[in-house]
Every structure is written in C-alpha cells, then in structure tokens.
Amino acid sequence: MRRTAALIVGGGPAGSAAAIRLTQGDLRPLLVERHPQGDALCGGFVSWRTLDRIASLGVDPDSLNRQRLTRVVVYAGGRVREAALPRPAIGVSRHRLDTLLRAAAARAGAEIETGVTVRSVEGQVAQLADGGAIGAESLFLATGKHDLRGLARPAEARGVDPTLGLRVRLSPAPVLTRALGERIELHLFDRGYAGIALQEDGSANLCMAVHRSRLHEAGSPAALLAMLGAAHPRLGERLAYLSAGTPIDAIANVPYGWRERHGTPGLFRLGDQAGVIPSLAGEGMGIALASGIAAADACLRDGPDAAAAWQVRFAGQLARPMAVAGLVRRIAEHRGAAAAIAMMPPGLIGLIAQATRVGW
Ligand SMILES: Cc1cc2nc3c(=O)[nH]c(=O)nc-3n(C[C@H](O)[C@H](O)[C@H](O)COP(=O)(O)OP(=O)(O)OC[C@H]3O[C@@H](n4cnc5c(N)ncnc54)[C@H](O)[C@@H]3O)c2cc1C
Numbered sequence: 001m002r003r004t005a006a007l008i009v010g011g012g013p014a015g016s017a018a019a020i021r022l023t024q025g026d027l028r029p030l031l032v033e034r035h036p037q038g039d040a041l042c043g044g045f046v047s048w049r050t051l052d053r054i055a056s057l058g059v060d061p062d063s064l065n066r067q068r069l070t071r072v073v074v075y076a077g078g079r080v081r082e083a084a085l086p087r088p089a090i091g092v093s094r095h096r097l098d099t100l101l102r103a104a105a106a107r108a109g110a111e112i113e114t115g116v117t118v119r120s121v122e123g124q125v126a127q128l129a130d131g132g133a134i135g136a137e138s139l140f141l142a143t144g145k146h147d148l149r150g151l152a153r154p155a156e157a158r159g160v161d162p163t164l165g166l167r168v169r170l171s172p173a174p175v176l177t178r179a180l181g182e183r184i185e186l187h188l189f190d191r192g193y194a195g196i197a198l199q200e201d202g203s204a205n206l207c208m209a210v211h212r213s214r215l216h217e218a219g220s221p222a223a224l225l226a227m228l229g230a231a232h233p234r235l236g237e238r239l240a241y242l243s244a245g246t247p248i249d250a251i252a253n254v255p256y257g258w259r260e261r262h263g264t265p266g267l268f269r270l271g272d273q274a275g276v277i278p279s280l281a282g283e284g285m286g287i288a289l290a291s292g293i294a295a296a297d298a299c300l301r302d303g304p305d306a307a308a309a310w311q312v313r314f315a316g317q318l319a320r321p322m323a324v325a326g327l328v329r330r331i332a333e334h335r336g337a338a339a340a341i342a343m344m345p346p347g348l349i350g351l352i353a354q355a356t357r358v359g360w
Helices: 013-023 048-056 094-108 174-180 212-218 221-231 233-239 284-302 306-333 338-342 346-355
Strands: 002-009 030-033 069-076 079-091 111-114 118-122 125-128 133-141 163-170 183-189 192-198 204-211 249-254 267-269
Touching: 002 013, 013 030, 013 094, 013 284, 030 094, 030 133, 048 079, 048 284, 069 346, 079 183, 079 346, 094 111, 133 284, 163 212, 163 221, 174 192, 183 233, 192 306, 204 212, 204 233, 212 221, 221 233, 267 284, 267 306, 284 306, 306 338, 306 346
Parallel strands: 002 030, 002 133, 030 111, 069 183, 133 267
Antiparallel strands: 069 079, 118 125, 125 133, 163 204, 163 249, 183 192, 192 204
C-alpha cells in the first residue's frame, strides 16, 4: 500500500486550495482527482472575498475573467429589484477555475494524479477503484457534491422534497451580452430560483436549484425550462437564447443547509463535505477555498490530530452565513413571498450579500 503524509481526495476549489497551502508549509501533499478535465455544475459566481482568496493562492483573478460583475438584479413575481454588489465579483466557468487552481497547486509542488477514483475510505486508508489503496496520516476529503462510502453525508440532509441543480449554457449573443453586462440576475419562482451571469468566453451560465416536485410536475428538465420560461417572461427572454440540443446538466439531492459539526482526528472535511450553503448566496466556492486554506494551516501547525477541533471550529464559522442564506432561500422559494424579496430596499440586498460570506 502507498503511504503519504497528506492525501487530498478531489481536485475542486477545496482540494486545490488545501494542496497549495500545504505546499507552503513543509508537506508535499498527494491530490487525487477522478476527472482529468472537469466542469462541475455550478453558477460560477465568484464573490469579491473569494477573489481575494484566489489571489492569495497565487492565481490572478484577471486570468479567470477580466470582466467584473458589479450589480445584482432580482426578478420575482413580476417585480424587479437592482442593487450594487458590495464589491466587484466575476462569473467564470468551473473548467477554467478548477484548471487554473490545480495548475497552481502543481506549480507549488503538490503531487497531482488525475483519472484516479477513490471508492471508499476506511479509517485513514483510501480504497481506489483500480484496487489500489493509499494510507494517509492526514486525509482531506474534498469530493464536493459526491459522497464516499464510509463518509457519506446523512440521507436526511436532502429533505423531504430534495433539491436538484440544473445548468445550461446560453451561446454568446450581442443582445444577451448587452442585457447582462456587469449584472448577475436572480430569477425567483415557486420552489426554486435561477442565476444567470456571463462567463469568460462570452457565453452565459444559467444555473438553477429547484425542488424535485417541480421536475416531477413538468416531466423532464427540458419541459421544466419551457414551463418556467412561459410563466416568467424575463426568464423566458433569457431562455430564448438556448440553442436546440444544448445539453442540460443535472445533479440530484443537494443537501443545502447541512454542515459537519463533529470532528475526527486525521480527517479534514472540506468544501461541500464540510457544509452546503444554498447556492442563491453564491458562496459555495468561498467556503471551499476558506476550508481548504484553514484546514491546511491547522494541519501544518498541529498535525493530523488538529482535524477534530478544526472541524468543529469551522462549523461555527459557517453558522451565520448558512443561517442567513437558508432564511433567504426559504422566503425566495415560497410562492408569493418571493415578491417581498424583490421589494427589499437595495441596501438590504447588499447587506444580505455581505452576511452570507464566510469569514477568514
Ligand atoms: C445549482 C448550484 C449552483 C451553484 N452556484 C454557485 C455559485 O454561483 N457560486 C459559488 O460560489 N458556489 C456555487 N455553488 C456551490 C459550488 O458549486 C460548490 O460549493 C463548490 O463546487 C464546492 O467545491 P468543492 O471543492 O468542495 O467540490 P467540487 O467543486 O464538487 O469538487 C469536487 C471534486 O472532487 C472530485 N471527486 C469527487 N468524487 C471523487 C472520488 N471518489 N475520487 C476522486 N475524485 C473525486 C470531483 O471530480 C471534483 O473535481 C452552486 C451549487 C449548485 C448545486
């Protein structure tokens, strides 16, 4: 069996952040990632604070997207509210973000192996799909939306009417580019919401979180998009740019609101494996990077046993942003009540945007 001081499972933002930070100490971590080139389902909104973290990891924010997002527009129940973001943010494809962060980790000295899938974890040993095994003094679990046998998040966290994520790409079009510009749009509707923003290649990412009951009512993801577009004219205007045959990416059972409150020596749970904030807040990647950085620092300072206390501390840091995001999500998804959000004073929208960020 191979052995390593620090094994990171998953090369998304959480895993790469931990890898970069560990190399800044005296550890040379091994990061294993199943996809050679990924493009995780995500809205791609990177907040001002997350941009600061990305810069601190040695990746120039301009290399992700030079265009900034400065405003948020909320559409709900026929109403529109627009507010300035506290500071400029960006929209970026996960392919670009994950590729650049992983490259930074490799440059910093982390050992990176792609095409390696971990099947399960038993104690401090990761069992690989190819039959191999890797033992680690410190294990960093950064598999994001995907659970590993032996360390799965509880099934109850999905709720009675689980949420799924859907994503489509709207091809670059001058009218769409002008309409979106520096804005991120949030479209609220019964039991769900959609976010739309331009990415680095000029296409727009339309990503939504919606309860399964709505998908069942519609019959299929394509029928759901058509139904939502017909019922919500402003969303329909954007969906009109969807080319025929564009794939609709989907992920099921997103356990919004769950966070790991207990710690285990030797095991650092990062990113979505530490806590899943409602995506309306656009802070999942912020949590991924913050957890990767903080866990690596704790491990470098106090060794593998630091994981137990660190996990509990990090759950505490997630409490406020997740509570605020959860409350806003409940209101936003409630039929009729969504209009209340669209009537909020712009200053309050800015305050919510601040309150849903995770601290350093
Ligand atoms: C609908 C939706 C919209 C969202 N929009 C936004 C947004 O706009 N802004 C934002 O900040 N956040 C958003 N999020 C949240 C964000 O996508 C996640 O919080 C973030 O990706 C978590 O990062 P991570 O590194 O923990 O996991 P991930 O990004 O999921 O990365 C995990 C990595 O681990 C790899 N992996 C998984 N299993 C294995 C295995 N067994 N073996 C080896 N490798 C494995 C995967 O291939 C992947 O590369 C959204 C989420 C959803 C569902």
